[in-house]
Amino acid sequence: MNEYDSNRILELTKKINFFSTSDVNEADCYVLNTCHIREKATEKVYHHIGRIKKKFKDKKKPIVIIAGCVAQAEGEVLLKKEKYIDAVIGPQSYHEINNIILEKNKAKNLKVNKTEFDVIRKFDELNLIKNRENKVSSFLTIQEGCDKFCKFCVVPYTRGPEHSRSFSEVINEADQLIENGTKEIILLGQNVNAYNYKGKKISDLIYELNKKTKLERIRYTTSHPNDFSDDLVEAHRDCKKLMPILHLPIQSGSSYILKKMNRNHTREEYFKILDKLLKVNSSMKFSSDFIIAYPGETQDDFEKTISLIKKVKFINSYSYIYSERPGTPAAKLKKINEDVAKERLVKFQIIANEIKKNYRQGLVNSFVKVLFENKSKDKNSYFGRDEYFNSVMVKSSSNLCGLIKNVKVKDWTHNTLYGELNDASKPKEFAA
Ligand code: SF4
Numbered sequence: 217m218n219e220y221d222s223n224r225i226l227e228l229t230k231k232i233n234f235f236s237t238s239d240v241n242e243a244d245c246y247v248l249n250t251c252h253i254r255e256k257a258t259e260k261v262y263h264h265i266g267r268i269k270k271k272f273k274d275k276k277k278p279i280v281i282i283a284g285c286v287a288q289a290e291g292e293v294l295l296k297k298e299k300y301i302d303a304v305i306g307p308q309s310y311h312e313i314n315n316i317i318l319e320k321n322k323a324k325n326l327k328v329n330k331t332e333f334d335v336i337r338k339f340d341e342l343n344l345i346k347n348r349e350n351k352v353s354s355f356l357t358i359q360e361g362c363d364k365f366c367k368f369c370v371v372p373y374t375r376g377p378e379h380s381r382s383f384s385e386v387i388n389e390a391d392q393l394i395e396n397g398t399k400e401i402i403l404l405g406q407n408v409n410a411y412n413y414k415g416k417k418i419s420d421l422i423y424e425l426n427k428k429t430k431l432e433r434i435r436y437t438t439s440h441p442n443d444f445s446d447d448l449v450e451a452h453r454d455c456k457k458l459m460p461i462l463h464l465p466i467q468s469g470s471s472y473i474l475k476k477m478n479r480n481h482t483r484e485e486y487f488k489i490l491d492k493l494l495k496v497n498s499s500m501k502f503s504s505d506f507i508i509a510y511p512g513e514t515q516d517d518f519e520k521t522i523s524l525i526k527k528v529k530f531i532n533s534y535s536y537i538y539s540e541r542p543g544t545p546a547a548k549l550k551k552i553n554e555d556v557a558k559e560r561l562v563k564f565q566i567i568a569n570e571i572k573k574n575y576r577q578g579l580v581n582s583f584v585k586v587l588f589e590n591k592s593k594d595k596n597s598y599f600g601r602d603e604y605f606n607s608v609m610v611k612s613s614s615n616l617c618g619l620i621k622n623v624k625v626k627d628w629t630h631n632t633l634y635g636e637l638n639d640a641s642k643p644k645e646f647a648a
Contacts, residue, residue, distance in 0.1 A: 217404050218284060220355040222249045225283065225310055227345045232314045241271060245279040245317055252285035252370050255539045258294070261286055265300050279303070279320050283310055285374035289543070291331050306331035308360070308376055311341035333376035335360055343385050350396040352589040352618050353433075353601070358386050358421060359405030364440060366467075367478045367546040368507065368538065371406055378406075380413040387424055390431075399618055400433035400587055401425060409439040409448055419447040426455040432620060433587060434458045435605070438465060441481045444489045453496035460497055461531075461604045464489065465505035469524030470517035473510055477546075483524060490528060501604055503532035508564055509557030510538045511549035518560050525568055531575050531604060533568035537561050569630070576628040583638060584608065586623045588616035608633045 225247060226236055237243055248264055250257060261282060272278060281303045282294055288306035295301055303316045309330040316328050347354075361376045362369075390401055403421065405411060411418040418436060425434050434457045439448075441464060451458055464486075468474055471482040493500045506521060525533055537557045540547035551557075586608045588600035598616040600608050602623075609632055610616070610623055623635035 217355070217357065217360075217406070218249050218251055220357050220404055221284070221307060221310065222247075223349055224342055224345070224347075225249065225313055227348060228311065228313055228341075229317065231345070232317060234317060240268075241275075243278050245281065247281045247283055247313070250282060250284035250286035252289050252374055252541070254536075257286045258290050261294065262298060265298055269300055279317060281305060281313065281316065283307070283313075285370065288331050288374040289370060291329050295327050295329060302326070303328035304331065306333070307374065308333045308335045308338055311338045333361075335376060335379045339379075339381050339385070343388075347389050347392050348396065349393060349398070351398060352587065353400040353402065354393045354398040355402050355404050356386065356389055356393065357381070357404045358418070359408055359411045362406045363410075364407065364442070364480070365478060367476070368510065368541065368544055370541040370544060373543060375406055378410050380411045383413050383416040383420065383424075386421060390425055390428070394428055394430050397618065399431065399620075400435065401431060403434070403436040405436075406438070407440045407443060408436045409443040409445075417445070417447060419445075419451040422448075422451045422455050422458055426457050432457060433603075435461070437463050439463070441466070441479075441486050441489055446492070449489075449492045449496055452493055452500065459603050459605070460499045461501050461503065462493065463503045463505075463532075466524070467505060467507045468510060468513070468517065469521035470513070471520075473513055473517050476512055477507075477510060483520065486524075487527075501531050502528055503530050504528075504534070506533060506535040506564065507538045508535055508561045509552040511546060511551055513552060513560075518564075522564065522567060525564075525571065529571050529575070530568070531572060531606075533564075533571070535561060535564050535568065572630070576633070579606075579625045579628065579633060581625065583622045583624055584633070584635070585620055586610070586635075587620050588618065590617060591615075602633070606633050607631060608635055610635050610637055612637060 234245055246268055248261060250261055268280065280301050282301055283305045284307055287304035291304035294304055302320055305313060309332055312330050320326050359378065359380045361378045362372045363378045365372050393401060409418050422434055425431060466486050467477060467479060469483055474482060490502060584602035586600040586602050588598045590599050592599050592609065596611050596613060597609050598612055602608055608623055622638040624638050625633050625635045627634040
């Protein structure tokens with residue numbers, strides 16, 4: 217989502233003749249768009265500012281703006297502690313960036329803190345600018361914020377309450393992207409399947425996008441089990457352009473821990489969703505997020521997480537030891553012994569990697585359908601993704617960007633599949 221937001225910030229600043237530069241030394245304005253989901257986010261901001269200070273030691277100071285969730289959560293502290301920062305803008309206020317830059321140019325000592333949850337006005341402003349992104353695969357924000365208040369998470373405090381963009385605005389932006397050459401749209405939201413605009417749901421968007429002749433693939437992320445309604449399951453049955461992979465975070469395999477996290481669903485309810493999806497589309501595969509050693513997690517709870525990953529065989533499992541976020545209810549809970557936590561993470565990752573290894577090994581000599589996105593730095597190699605979002609590299613002397621090709625997998629690493637083009641493969645044509 218930050219990548220999407222950064223591109224929108226750039227489109228906005230173009231209106232006042234501020235363009236991106238690959239040479240930071242010539243920048244008049246430096247925008248650091250931040251994420252607060254991981255540890256030490258604030259320290260990283262100070263570290264970056266330190267580097268910028270050094271670069272501009274003997275030059276005119278650029279305007280320095282901290283955007284995103286760290287700005288939202290720690291804005292006032294950042295402004296007080298680091299005088300080099302001129303402005304902080306929360307993720308729902310970045311439509312104000314041009315005013316800030318123009319004001320700042322007039323008043324050198326001005327300090328600005330914009331951290332309102334002004335999401336309606338933000339989307340109104342964004343609808344007025346064209347999305348000029350011309351990538352083969354593009355993000356499209358349809359929903360922001362979260363009302364779920366999982367006890368460990370800062371998002372409801374940094375991104376604010378759930379808000380869905382209007383159905384027509386989303387489709388208009390999708391049309392722009394397709395016109396610019398986009399072949400794959402990834403619908404984005406903190407709780408993307410909580411999308412609800414006057415009764416229109418994410419499934420309605422997917423059915424509508426599925427009709428777009430020049431669009432080849434649709435994905436969405438990140439969804440929540442509690443919002444996984446049957447209409448979305450049916451979209452996986454009906455919409456051939458909707459890819460058969462679902463990233464559905466569960467965080468723990470223990471219903472007791474899920475309750476303590478305020479996830480509001482059980483392990484069994486999670487399994488039910490996956491079963492329904494497999495029933496309508498047997499080629500579905502899954503990935504998930506896990507918090508290991510959440511406060512109160514017993515060895516038995518942890519073993520339930522292990523049994524869950526063994527049962528589902530996630531093709532990707534993203535795991536982290538629990539670390540507290542300031543201001544969240546879980547931050548007050550007693551943490552689990554560090555050595556025990558590390559031991560559990562290691563065990564989890566060994567098993568998760570074994571599952572992933574078996575999956576990848578099983579792909580060798582099979583064919584995957586790859587949408588190619590760009591040429592790699594290594595000449596004549598092209599990068600793309602298969603239907604399951606696996607990164608794939610192939611060598612080719614002809615330009616593959618924007619094409620879907622059948623690729624025979626020859627080798628694999630943890631992050632990439634390596635393959636060769638199947639000579640008989642032709643660019644895939646999709647019917648509306
Ligand atoms: S649903 Fe996701 S974004 Fe919302 S509070 Fe829980 S973890 Fe955070």
